[in-house]
Amino acid sequence: MAKVELKQPIVEEISNAIKDAQSVVLVDYRGLTVEEDTKLRAELRQNDITYKVYKNTMMNFAFKGTDFESLSPMLEGPSAIAISKSDATAPARVLAKFAKDAKALELKGGVVEGVFYDAAGIAEVAKIPSREELLSKLLGSIQSPIANFARVIDQIAKKGGAGECAAPAAEEAPAAEEAPAAE
Numbered sequence: 001m002a003k004v005e006l007k008q009p010i011v012e013e014i015s016n017a018i019k020d021a022q023s024v025v026l027v028d029y030r031g032l033t034v035e036e037d038t039k040l041r042a043e044l045r046q047n048d049i050t051y052k053v054y055k056n057t058m059m060n061f062a063f064k065g066t067d068f069e070s071l072s073p074m075l076e077g078p079s080a081i082a083i084s085k086s087d088a089t090a091p092a093r094v095l096a097k098f099a100k101d102a103k104a105l106e107l108k109g110g111v112v113e114g115v116f117y118d119a120a121g122i123a124e125v126a127k128i129p130s131r132e133e134l135l136s137k138l139l140g141s142i143q144s145p146i147a148n149f150a151r152v153i154d155q156i157a158k159k160g161g162a163g164e165c166a167a168p169a170a171e172e173a174p175a176a177e178e179a180p181a182a183e
Contacts, residue, residue: 007061010054010058011058011061011062014058014062015062017083018083021068021085022084022085022086022112023083024068024071024082024083024091024110025095025107025108025122026074026082026107026108027082027095027105027108028079028105029053029078029104030077030078031103031104032102036102036105039098040098043094044091044094044095047084047087047090048084048086048087048090049084049091050082050084051080051083052081053078056075059075059079060072060075067114070111071110071111071116074109079108082094082110087130087131089112089125089126089128089129090130092107092112092122092125092126093126093128095126096122096123096126107119107123109121109122110125112125
């Protein structure tokens with residue numbers, strides 16, 4: 001069996017993994033201990049991120065003709081690839097957070113929703129909250145005025161209802177009518 005025939009399934013595996021990916025991030029994993037690598041892989045799995053180590057030439061072949069072709073120049077030295085099909089910022093966020101504790105892990109760059117980012121750009125993308133966090137913040141900001149309004153109405157009801165609030169308005173109304181007559 002020729003070498004090309006042996007390599008083709010690996011290239012196809014990478015191509016299938018990145019086909020519908022929202023983001024792909026490359027890292028240099030040199031220097032990670034087995035314990036750190038195991039912890040990283042578990043964290044990535046929890047966030048529905050595929051993480052694998054492939055030969056650079058295999059990734060290079062798989063990237064050709066795709067949105068991820070801009071990553072080819074970064075394929076130097078040992079490279080691992082993190083792929084997410086559901087959350088565009090998840091690989092950058094998880095890897096950047098992990099790299100703070102494990103200094104050996106180095107972000108190389110990535111493509112998020114078709115846009116190429118270098119290592120510094122990926123670090124910035126990592127600061128973007130997840131979709132769920134953004135939705136919960138939006139929901140909280142929508143609920144806040146409604147909750148405040150409900151508390152105010154509740155306080156008015158506990159103090160005797162709208163009758164007390166309407167009484168001063170009723171007293172002011174005749175005074176306003178008398179003022180034009182005095183002129």
